[in-house]
Amino acid sequence: MSELDRLRDAMRATERPDAVIDLARVMRDGRRLRTRRRVTGAAAATLAAGLVAVTAVTVDPSGSRDPAPAGPASPAAVASPSVGVAPTSDGPTPPPTQARGVPNPKPLGQVIDTGIRHGVDLRVYYIVGVTIPGVPKVTIGLAAGRRAPDGTVRTDILVNDVEGADRSLGFHQIGYDESASTPAVPTFGYFVGPAARITGTVDGRQVDATLARWSLDKQVVIFWFDPSTLTPGRRLDGIVAHDGAGRRL
Known part of the structure; x- marks a missing residue:
């Protein structure tokens, strides 16, 4: 019988007229159940954090794994269309239409x-x-x-x-x-x-x-x-x- 079942059984005793309630047992089993729930919740939170950490890992061409930097993501660079460039040169291409x-x-x-x-x-x-x-x-x-x-x-x-x-x-x-x-x-x-x-x-x-x-x-x-x-x-x-x-x- 699990701790939860035992607690329920103890509480159902109040429904029987000849039953004697073991109050100390009820309190003890209740504390154990609350403790287990807290532990389970903490473990789930740790697992969720672990999943987030895994998805944030990047792999570079050399095979090393580094966590992505914290903070908001940088906006994607969007190039606006251009329809004209300057003549051949070593410098960057200017964007105007002409x-x-x-x-x-x-x-x-x-x-x-x-x-x-x-x-x-x-x-x-x-x-x-x-x-x-x-x-x-x-x-x-x-x-x-x-x-x-x-x-x-x-x-x-x-x-x-x-x-x-x-x-x-x-x-x-x-x-x-x-x-x-x-x-x-x-x-x-x-x-x-x-x-x-x-x-x-x-x-x-x-x-x-x-x-x-x-x-x-x-x-x-x-x-x-x-x-x-x-x-x-x-x-x-x-x-x-x-x-x-x-x-x-």
Whole structure:
């Protein structure tokens, strides 16, 4: 008979009229039961603490086991998406959509003359090399710059992909000059494919872009919008490319 059974049996004696209650026994058995419950509760608490300690252990590659540091968990780092980087350099990659006032990278292939003048300077576009860690298929970017009368080219804005491949068919990054600087850079970008016409839509009206092909890869079609028909920095509602037969690409 367990201690609990004996205690119950002793207490049931009060229900029998001829029974004699052994009060000392009841008190003694009650103390024993309470003591056992306290011990059992302490053991359970110890086991729970042991389980927590096991789950908090980390294993490093060397095989050693170290408890995780106490305190609240650090928040997970979440990288916000970026859509533009600076030209090839040894420094970290900046995150803005497009880089303005970047150093003057060396053009790859011919520099494209737009015929748009800013004082004595001439607006030009050109392809440059870029490097993005972990994205081996993005190696080029498109720069908007100005050429001085002495032939010096200064870069104003550089745009490029930050994922995928820079020669995949279709439109790639589009450069918008949203700064308050002067002179403003006309909206520009590049398309890969047999585009013969590119039109943009803004406020329900269509505007045509001027096209030029990259000298090192004729599938890369560089385009820009005349600032007299599309205010620099004004976002397009849509943009479409058509082939020589007028079919939408």
